[in-house]
Amino acid sequence: MxxxxxxxxxxxxxxxxxxxxxxxxxxxxxxxxxxxxxxxxxxxxxxxxxxxxxxxxxxxxxxxxxxxxxxxxxxxxxxxxxxxxxxxxxxxxxxxxxxxxxxxxxxxxxxxxxxxxxxxxxxxxxxxxxxxxxxxxxxxxxxxxxxxxxxxxxxxxxxxxxxxxxxxxxxxxxxxxxxxxxxxxxxxxxxxxxxxxxxxxxxxxGQVRVAHQGGGHPLRSLFNSRSVVAAYVGSGLQLFVGAAVMVWFPSYLNRYYHMGTDQAGAVSAIIVLVGGAGMVLCGILSDRLGRQAPQRKIVLAIAFCAISCLLLSLAFRLPPGTAQLSLIALGMLVTTGTSGPAGAMVANLTYTAVHGTAFATLTLANNLLGLAPGPLLTGVLADHLGLDRAFQLIPLISIAAALVFAFAHRHYHADIKRLRAEEATRC
Structure with missing residues (x-):
């Protein structure tokens, strides 16, 4: 069927x-x-x-x-x-x-x-x-x-x-x-x-190839709406936090828990897997709650940003111990949760024929705004303030991500209507 x-x-x-x-x-x-x-x-x-x-x-x-x-x-x-x-x-x-x-x-x-x-x-x-x-x-x-x-x-x-x-x-x-x-x-x-x-x-x-037809070239949809640009930026900013924690967490365990590299690597691997599980679980939750009202996915992305900021900020202010590690794991479960909603936004706001290129643009944003600068800035802050203090500040980037997703939510409905109108003229 x-x-x-x-x-x-x-x-x-x-x-x-x-x-x-x-x-x-x-x-x-x-x-x-x-x-x-x-x-x-x-x-x-x-x-x-x-x-x-x-x-x-x-x-x-x-x-x-x-x-x-x-x-x-x-x-x-x-x-x-x-x-x-x-x-x-x-x-x-x-x-x-x-x-x-x-x-x-x-x-x-x-x-x-x-x-x-x-x-x-x-x-x-x-x-x-x-x-x-x-x-x-x-x-x-x-x-x-x-x-x-x-x-x-x-x-x-x-x-x-x-x-x-x-x-x-x-x-x-x-x-x-x-x-x-x-x-x-x-x-x-x-x-x-x-x-x-x-x-x-x-x-x-049944892939639809890129073709120049009436109603504008499909590649224009990669950047011609405020919501899709906000999806790129919001996703990248939120991954800034996740990347920083994943890259520097083994060093954090070594310095403040006095773990050897083998034990620190094993614990960090668990944190990475928790982050991966968060991508899947938060994506499922977004689709279930947003099936009849897709804009709820953006609301959930905003909530994931806010909750992750709260949990990680609190966690890195706790003394080393089981409570801190548990809270960090919970924080990472939610920190990666915006990946699904952001991807859905990008797919919804661009033409099917250029979805490969659209996700390439999202990948570039994730790398340029998150995966590359997150670990770098954390290292710079650690050199000046200590890694523990750096980890207390880095989660604040999630507030900026939440504001960007809120901007996308404001314009999403109008941008979707415009894309549907353009698609109607292309048929």
Whole structure:
């Protein structure tokens, strides 16, 4: 039985024509490749000590091997997502997965630093647009009222994949050597890359390609409403807080709980997983409460910002102990909760034909406003005030995020009406 769209404010030009079972198969395979993406990206961190000893590398060289992937993702996310919207998303996803998996296999075969750097460079090229194009494929086969859930779950996959990549990579490296850590990630990705285009077919999911028709070019919808710009900015600002805590929490545990790196890493991994769970759970809550009134999703995003600010600010003013750790976990559960509502807003406020590019724009905003500056500013504040004091101040950024989402809520209804009018002129 095919899905049917409920008449709500969630914009979807046509109901998905695929069956519920096929839609979930598409989600499972696309999500599996996302897990592979982050496992291939983060497995390097698990073998840092082994590479450092075997090749006599500096910490700067190790950092470069890790950072080059992020650099390529930042540079290529937008153009490759736009290309995928034009040439076909399924074909593009399969090619991306094949490239990063073969490049990860190249890491396993590398004999020196330059070869490893070249392989990691190609890993970054392959992974650059996967997240944005992958979520565009997923939301195309589900009803519009599930967009917050799907976006939250998809973004959480990055966290789960990162933890799994480091954990599984460490086990493989300990028992079989660091080369098998890379090889294991590569084989998993190659298997899914070969299977994906056999099961997920462009014609079956009915992708609408970018085309210049009456009513304006679809790319205009990326920035021509106040609500969609506010969604980008609000999402990025809120991730500023989450990224700061995730990156610096192991150091916080080391300095104020006197934990060793192994114990601090394990506790921090739990916090990361809690943040990932928050993306999924808050996305589900947003879709359930906003099914008949989608603007409630924005209200919930505002509430998530405010609650996270309150919980984390209070938590980092408590003395070290179980109460503090419990409150931090609760705070992180809500801090990541805006990912689903923000993704749903972006999907609702842009044309279906450019959803890959729209999510690439959201990814750029998340990186430029949140994932990059959050850890950096926290480090600067820690140098001057101490890490404990920095963590007391960083949650205040959530207030700015809440104000931006409130601005989006004010203009959302009018922007949705205008987009529907434009779509009517294009038909």
């Amino acid at each position: 095919a899905f049917h769209t409920v008449a709500t404010g969630d914009v979807q030009t046509a109901a998905p024509s695929v069956t519920r079972r096929y839609a979930w198969v598409v989600f499972a395979l696309t999500f599996g490749l996302l897990i592979s993406d982050y496992m291939s990206r983060q497995v390097l961190n698990a073998v840092f000590p082994l590479l450092k000893d075997e090749w006599v590398l500096s910490d700067a060289q190790l950092g470069l091997l890790s950072g080059i992937v992020a650099v390529m993702v930042g540079l290529l996310t937008f153009p490759l997502s736009l290309l995928a919207d034009r040439m076909g998303r399924v074909r593009s996803l399969a090619l991306m997965a094949m490239l990063w998996s073969l490049a990860t296999l190249g890491c396993a075969l590398a004999e020196n630093f330059p070869q490893m750097f070249a392989a990691r460079f190609l890993v970054g090229v392959g992974e650059a647009a996967y997240g944005s194009v992958g979520i565009a494929v997923v939301i195309s086969v589900f009803p519009a009222h599930m967009r917050a859930t799907l976006t939250g779950a998809f973004m959480a996959g990055g966290m789960f994949g990162s933890v799994l990549g480091m954990a599984l990579g460490g086990v493989l490296a300990a028992h079989l050597g660091w080369r098998w850590a890379f090889a294991g990630m590569a084989l998993f990705g190659l298997l899914l890359a070969l299977l994906y285009p056999l099961v997920v077919r462009e014609k079956r999911i």
